[in-house]
Amino acid sequence: MNDETYVVTVQKDLEDLVPTFMSNRAKEVEALRAALDKGDMEKLRQLGHRMKGVGTSYGFEKVSELGKLIEDNARAIDKAALEGCLADYADYLAKVKVVYA
Secondary structure: OOOOOEEEEEOHHHOOOHHHHHHHHHHHHHHHHHHHHHOOHHHHHHHHHHHHHHHHHHOOHHHHHHHHHHHHHHHOOOHHHHHHHHHHHHHHHHHEEEEEO
């Protein structure tokens, strides 16, 4: 975790969709945590895969990057790495600032 603020530039025509997108990401963090608590690696892999696909389409590259890491670490059954990814994801969501262009 760090003090960095993450700035994401999103196309102006997606402005109405971003609040729902961000709300869904917050719910996703909770689903990821629940899956990790249960040791459900398949659910973590699926959620990571979905993150990987959706992040870039909205301009949130970091979401896609973390999704790939989550997917890969779930396949490897690396709980410590997954805990780190989830902490990074929650930190990112808390610090991301959206700018519309």
